Amino acid sequence: QVQLVESGGGLVQAGGSLRLSCAASGRTISNYGMGWFRQAPGKEREFVAAISGVSGSRNHADSVKGRFAISRDDAESTVYLQMNSLKPEDTAVYYCAASSFGTSTKTISLYNYWGQGTQVTVSS
Numbered sequence: 001q002v003q004l005v006e007s008g009g010g011l012v013q014a015g016g017s018l019r020l021s022c023a024a025s026g027r028t029i030s031n032y033g034m035g036w037f038r039q040a041p042g043k044e045r046e047f048v049a050a051i052s053g054v055s056g057s058r059n060h061a062d063s064v065k066g067r068f069a070i071s072r073d074d075a076e077s078t079v080y081l082q083m084n085s086l087k088p089e090d091t092a093v094y095y096c097a098a099s100s101f102g103t104s105t106k107t108i109s110l111y112n113y114w115g116q117g118t119q120v121t122v123s124s
Helices: none
Strands: 003-007 010-013 018-025 033-039 046-051 058-060 068-073 078-083 092-099 118-123
Touching: 003 092, 018 033, 018 092, 018 118, 033 068, 033 078, 046 068, 046 078, 058 068
Parallel strands: 010 118
Antiparallel strands: 003 018, 018 078, 033 046, 033 092, 046 058, 068 078, 092 118
């Protein structure tokens, strides 16, 4: 089992920055693909970014490319999402997830473990 706990969310003005953290416990995550997803009110959960295990290849949604960056520190069992140039449409609950497939996939069903989420609100 892998337990995931997100932190770093909050209220920020448009154009601002936040860094989300996802602390993992229970198992080493070095071979897991790790992803960030988000869900806005009334909308489906959507892919934001992912990073593979071992090689660390990254995958970002088109809507966040150039603004968000995913990274991982396996020694600290932590995954980060640096979010810059935030927009009101980035407002959502952000979830961290782990995939035993190890890839930087955007497919939600391939993620085995999920955190509880952290709220990000961007005011205009």
